[in-house]
Amino acid sequence: MNNPSLSKYCFSLFIGLLIFIFNSPLEAQVGVPVASIHELDGLVQMTLQQTGRKLVARSGSFLGEEDILETGKDGRVTILFRNGSKIRLFEETRLSIQKALEANIVNRAFEIEIQLHTGSLRANFLPGLQIASIQTPQAKIKVDGTVFRMEEKPGSGTTISMTEGKLFVNNGVSSMELLPGQRLSEVKYLDKLSTKLEYMNTQIFMNLTPEIVDLSKFITQKMTLTLQLADLKSSKVVRDAGKVYLESDFYNLRLPSMTTLDSSGFVRVPARIRPPRVSDKDFDGQIVVRAFLDSARHNLHGEGSLVVNTQGTQPKRKLLIDASQGTAHSVE
Known part of the structure; x- marks a missing residue:
């Protein structure tokens, strides 16, 4: 004979498990696609973390955590993240995605960490949809709805050109907020950032x-x-x-x-x-x-x-007037 108390307990446990699953952050696992690549031009190669194999990249190929993407002397490629943010890699660039977590199922907020080993990129991170950062050997930037270019040259340092949004930069010595139209030129790890500030010409x-x-x-x-x-x-x-x-x-x-x-x-x-x-x-x-x-x-x-x-894109509205009350309001 079934025990009503035991059945009720099992049912409660099952419901609790479902609530836990659907309210827990979703973490991207190694090998799980977090972005795809598009608009290839010239030689583009990718090294998969799971196998260590270097392959010629194809349009539509997926990138997972810790995968590496490289462009040749004439290579360019676009990385498209699941939330619509994009990064365009230019020639002779090496980049890896260190972390890409989907933090909330409903709002689809993402946490993205990227390592720019060498080369240059242009990024367009959509506002309010992710916590993003890019690390180079010399500096780290935090992104908030930002359009910018970034270049890492071994021996010369990191250059960041700001177009739109907010960008917070820090290295081993100082930190600052970079505004649209500003550039930090050839920053090294021990440089005071304010001494590297320039304006785009x-x-x-x-x-x-x-x-x-x-x-x-x-x-x-x-x-x-x-x-x-x-x-x-x-x-x-x-x-x-x-x-x-x-x-x-x-x-x-x-x-x-x-x-x-x-x-x-x-x-x-x-x-x-x-x-x-x-x-x-x-x-x-x-x-x-x-x-x-x-x-x-x-x-x-x-x-x-x-x-x-x-x-001509605003919805047509009707104005309703209540003469007895002396009021008016519009409806679509």
Whole structure:
């Protein structure tokens, strides 16, 4: 005969176990994918922690904790994390993911620790979605919704160029917050950071035609994006050719992922845009386009960003007036 007390105890134990599982942080185990690689150019190799084998990387390949990714003399590659944050590795770079933990099932917050052994990268960490840090032999940075470039040269030190967000840097001697437009140049472990502070001199300037995009009609519209590399103070043209990587945070903005500045530092890029999906209730009308030079040779040039000026994306509202009460309120 079944014991009601024992059955009740077992049921309570089972429920308690479920609560523990679903409320505990999820830790990424060695070998479990924490990121994937995309947009490969040139030679890119990966060394898997589980096997120690060095393989030629392929688009769509997964990275786990302690895996190593390396680019050759002409190699570039994008690392895409599960929360949408991205790192672009430039030529002759060696990087490993030391830790990648998913801290909460519901909010999908991540903790990411990266080691930049040598070379350079450009990173775009989405705000509020992770606790991220990057370590080099000379310094460590903590990231909070940040866009930046970083370079580690053996013998020369670590250089960090800040574009957007917050960045906290520390080494063996001091620490500081780096602001947009600032750069720490060739920092070594025992340097006082304030003595290494500089300001970026050049940047990609961006312009969009038409200046205002009407998204109220469900049609595809053509646009033209122009890029010009120029001096930040004088606005004089900087004549430097190079490949430019383009990215946008809006899924219905179609533009090439890569273009090339000509010898005068200029390029004109065609683009197309459509209104957001009808089911997209979170779209607030703000669209950001970014452009950065896709090579370690151009690490000293600042990247460009443009907020697309949109209209016709706000929901239609009706104004309800209660004359007897003298009140009014709007409803969608």
